[in-house]
Amino acid sequence: MSKPKEFSSMTKDKLMTYTFIALLILAVVSYLSFGVESLILALVSVGVAVGIDILFSKVAVDSPLNIMSAAVFGLIVALCYTLGKPTMASVEVMPLIAPGSYIFVALISTIGMVLFKKIQGIGGRKFVNPAAAAKLVAMIPFLNTVLLPSDHMVTGNLQMPALAGPIGYDVIGGNGAFSFAGYLQACFASPTATTYSSVYDLMLVQKWHGWVGGISSIAVIIVGIALFVIARRYIKWRITVSYLATVALFALVLGFVYGDGDPLLRAIFHLFIGSSIFLAFFMATDPATTPLTYLGQGIFGVGLGILTVLIQTYMSFFGGSILALVIMNVLSPKLDKIGKLKPSTETKEPKLPKAKQFTSVKTYDCIRCGACMRVCCHKLSPILIKQAFDKQDVNTISKLSADYCTGCGHCTFVCPARIDLRASVLRAKAMLRGQ
Ligand code: SF4
Numbered sequence: 001m002s003k004p005k006e007f008s009s010m011t012k013d014k015l016m017t018y019t020f021i022a023l024l025i026l027a028v029v030s031y032l033s034f035g036v037e038s039l040i041l042a043l044v045s046v047g048v049a050v051g052i053d054i055l056f057s058k059v060a061v062d063s064p065l066n067i068m069s070a071a072v073f074g075l076i077v078a079l080c081y082t083l084g085k086p087t088m089a090s091v092e093v094m095p096l097i098a099p100g101s102y103i104f105v106a107l108i109s110t111i112g113m114v115l116f117k118k119i120q121g122i123g124g125r126k127f128v129n130p131a132a133a134a135k136l137v138a139m140i141p142f143l144n145t146v147l148l149p150s151d152h153m154v155t156g157n158l159q160m161p162a163l164a165g166p167i168g169y170d171v172i173g174g175n176g177a178f179s180f181a182g183y184l185q186a187c188f189a190s191p192t193a194t195t196y197s198s199v200y201d202l203m204l205v206q207k208w209h210g211w212v213g214g215i216s217s218i219a220v221i222i223v224g225i226a227l228f229v230i231a232r233r234y235i236k237w238r239i240t241v242s243y244l245a246t247v248a249l250f251a252l253v254l255g256f257v258y259g260d261g262d263p264l265l266r267a268i269f270h271l272f273i274g275s276s277i278f279l280a281f282f283m284a285t286d287p288a289t290t291p292l293t294y295l296g297q298g299i300f301g302v303g304l305g306i307l308t309v310l311i312q313t314y315m316s317f318f319g320g321s322i323l324a325l326v327i328m329n330v331l332s333p334k335l336d337k338i339g340k341l342k343p344s345t346e347t348k349e350p351k352l353p354k355a356k357q358f359t360s361v362k363t364y365d366c367i368r369c370g371a372c373m374r375v376c377c378h379k380l381s382p383i384l385i386k387q388a389f390d391k392q393d394v395n396t397i398s399k400l401s402a403d404y405c406t407g408c409g410h411c412t413f414v415c416p417a418r419i420d421l422r423a424s425v426l427r428a429k430a431m432l433r434g435q
């Protein structure tokens, strides 16, 4: 047996298992409301994703089996699907009820796994969130309906209310004001949502006709925070915080500008509609497609919040947070360059997580959690140095001050993908010295 090695107890598989359990809890919550249809939706999506993962592991070189990651992806696809219960008096964009919903969720799962997880991954990193991008691709035949405000608004095909005007609990009348109560009654089947507390109850406790995973905002918040606490070093919760804070602030400003009846009403809508709250906790934090640095993550969250409110307000596309997410994902490589710590020759001892001994060490591709950048005692960026070293890019290695590395090994210790960063950084340092 090989000699045991010490690492932090977190591995990529463990991280995926925790995320899967969190999503499973939300799937059960949605089952309690939507019934068996939401459960079948999840089974179809997860089944397709895992099946494709197994198939690729058998036929493609360099595509290791990663069942838990595929299962997490499948559950996210199912939970960000819209189930139209009760149906609204509007044209359907994607099939909102079974069996059409099962076929569509299988299609999104297939597109996401093949195009955005497997093929996109060949390039070494993923640029867009696979579930969000796959849903947008599946919407291509309907993009004119979804993205053209004239088709989407109350006078158009989809009969969506316009938020670009004053909103109130009830019909304000005459001036094109948006009746929040009217919308809730039509969309969320709530004939009683006409007061502050009833609207709050509805948006927090149980909604209908929206993203399956966001049916209960309170469940998403509790499960999401529990996951953040358990995996706080590895999950980019700062994106969630900055996103939700931006959405709330921007909505308050718009409420003031448009003279809403109640200034909080608009914020409640934008924050707790299923597409925003579920995305905030379970999609916006996807490590692979978001910035590595804390400042980059903050800017990412702010940009995501502003775009989401703009799309929901001026395009009446209430699931518009996925479009906002894909746009911000594309900007991630630029945001990676903002907020890197300044390398220092001084040694600062980091607080390390608990150690665990492993006899067999399974390695993965970098999941871009950024943990290695936070524990380096010289504030280096080990993963960026490794990437530069792999490309033999001496200039970047020099700019990233690889020569400050003292080989402490903290970066390798915390890495959940078990990449030997220490060895790469020391080799990069040797390369610099050899110049
Ligand atoms: S081994 Fe080098 S790069 Fe890694 S944490 Fe220590 S000093 Fe930083």
Ligand code: SF4
Pocket (backbone or CB within 6 Å): 365, 366, 367, 368, 369, 370, 371, 372, 373, 383, 414, 415, 416, 417, 418, 419, 421
């Ligand atoms: S190399 Fe760094 S960013 Fe990548 S998985 Fe390991 S700790 Fe996370």
